[in-house]
Amino acid sequence: MSFQLGQDRLTTALLYQQVVQGKPEYVLPAASRERVKRYRQLVQTALDSGKTYYGINTGFGYLSDVRIESSKLNQLQDNLVRSHACGVGDYVEPAVVRGLLLLRAHTFSLGYSGVSEACLDTILEFLKHDILPMIPSQGSVGASGDLAPLAHLALGLIGEGRVLYQGEVMPAAAALEKAGVKPVRLGPKEGLSLINGTQFMAVEASIAVEEAKVLTQSADIIAALSLDALRGTLKAFDPRIHEIRPHSGQKQSAERIRAMFQEHDPIVESHADCSRVQDPYSFRCVPQVHGATYDTLGFVEKQINTELNSVTDNPLCFENGEILSGGNFHGQPMALAMDFLGIAMAEIGSISERRTEKLTNPNLSGLPAFLTRESGLNSGYMIPHVVAAALVSENKVLAHPASVDSIPTSADKEDHVSMGPIAALKARRILKNIANILSIELLAACQGIDLLAPLQPNPRLKRIYDSVRAQAPAMDTDRSLHDEIKNLSAWILDGSLLKCAEEA
The missing domain is CATH 1.20.200.10 (Fumarase/aspartase (Central domain))
Incomplete structure (x- = not known):
């Protein structure tokens, strides 16, 4: 029976079964998709208010007090992913990357992150086609989440970096073209949502x-x-x-x-x-x-x-x-x-x-x-x-x-x-x-x-x-x-x- 994202309860045993012992089987229920749309609208409403919100129209970490003008908000999210994708060490095994994609999809389906349907759908396309971003194992201190490993995951979603596809390591752009998958275009907050979180340590x-x-x-x-x-x-x-x-x-x-x-x-x-x-x-x-x-x-x-x-x-x-x-x-x-x-x-x-x-x-x-x-x-x-x-x-x-x-x-x-x-x-x-x-x-x-x-x-x-x-x-x-x-x-x-x- 397929796991229902944002609705069923995920466990270590179920995650292991899905990503190590077999191919992930999941569905995105209509209620979960509707929840994602509803919470994304909250982000847009916040932007329209003209107020300052951390990570939505500001810089990050020490730079959280720096207000970013509206015309550069998409670039802000791309820059965030690129700058944080600087991990080192051996690459994690494919099962861990599948686990990250599945867990990201599940947590985003709960709604509170405020990402768009397009962002979630791209994650699901990566799972469907088994496109696995190459993720170095070292570089996270586990505070603002697993910034470096999750940034490498996000880098693949925007069509950059390298991925494992059909048994071969290749540029993400080439893999996406072969699979007929479009990279996601990050909107306000989405880059931050993709790299914030404990998913890397939780999957391991x-x-x-x-x-x-x-x-x-x-x-x-x-x-x-x-x-x-x-x-x-x-x-x-x-x-x-x-x-x-x-x-x-x-x-x-x-x-x-x-x-x-x-x-x-x-x-x-x-x-x-x-x-x-x-x-x-x-x-x-x-x-x-x-x-x-x-x-x-x-x-x-x-x-x-x-x-x-x-x-x-x-x-x-x-x-x-x-x-x-x-x-x-x-x-x-x-x-x-x-x-x-x-x-x-x-x-x-x-x-x-x-x-x-x-x-x-x-x-x-x-x-x-x-x-x-x-x-x-x-x-x-x-x-x-x-x-x-x-x-x-x-x-x-x-x-x-x-x-x-x-x-x-x-x-x-x-x-x-x-x-x-x-x-x-x-x-x-x-x-x-x-x-x-x-x-x-x-x-x-x-x-x-x-x-x-x-x-x-x-x-x-x-x-x-x-x-x-x-x-x-x-x-x-x-x-x-x-x-x-x-x-x-x-x-x-x-x-x-x-x-x-x-x-x-």
Whole structure:
């Protein structure tokens, strides 16, 4: 069913489904279009009054007191977009740009921005034809919105800059001509509306939330496989333990791990009478650690879902004809949420690395050193563990909050900024590292299972083991695991591991 712009509620899950997993499907209801026309008329009425309105007939930021004559108002908007489109760094992936276009269309359909139908229709044409402006990832401090990234988006809409179209990077003007789309001619306020707002950090945050959900749930499944390979005890996952500390995430994690052991497990039965009383924290405390991250994700997702349905540019138009300047573009809600997400997810990687270390350490695992039968001649999983340790250490640096920093801009007019885009980009980098860390643990766990032969895990875990082995054979002698780590990382991140577990 198509998403109704300006009417339905957008969520991180829906945005991810629309721009990452499939082609955007949306409609602009007649009521939303009528709302856009009505609010645009408020801008025109304000101009006709002869009064001064920030961003409509004035300069911007420190120059907000400079009145611009009527004949130059269109040029003012073009100049604003061009001057702000000066971002640097790697270009964001196509899914993020699609997300920006979709979210821009949705928020403008709420009306309060006061943009014209023509502006909104051009955004929809870009979505329809999959014309994606090239947007550098760096350059926003997240205060007056995501000025630099959104300016690059707007630059494409006016037919300038470069875009990705039909798999090729080309000048926007050339792409628009091929697609039969006319660039928008910006009217008063429209350039400012296009570059003000938190859409860049909100889209990055939405994708981060959905990736984090997949990784955290996958971490439970991988931990279960590692527990079997280590010949650990299931007592720590007894529901009675978690009922008397009933954090919802903790209970959810313990339940998911228990579910992986509901069938007859020869490995578990083989050590039923061993002398080991309890396992290291990285195994015994998985529900407590993973569960805290689940609970954090719940808070973060709620924050992002609110932002996705908010109007965050400036100034804003209201039904009574007032046009008010405020600070909805300030990214602090996104910045704090993304820093919290980064910290919580870094812990998923940290405890995973500890499990890999236990599997490779013969003093704790009872398995051959570094999970190889001829250790010494072979290094086995010695260096894959080192790679995991390196990524965990990098995540510790990345988990330092961006939101505690601020640097004044625009001649001290914008004197407190959020650094929300930096927080979101850091969080996504942490998630990529975690996908690799979990991939290494998964490979190590499967190698541990191999070394317990002829014992086999239960059918549920065996199905996951078989899926991994279809992509990465057992390592009898040393070889490069680079490709296997990379491929399994993508397999985990796209939800295939979870699908395999659900089918099992």
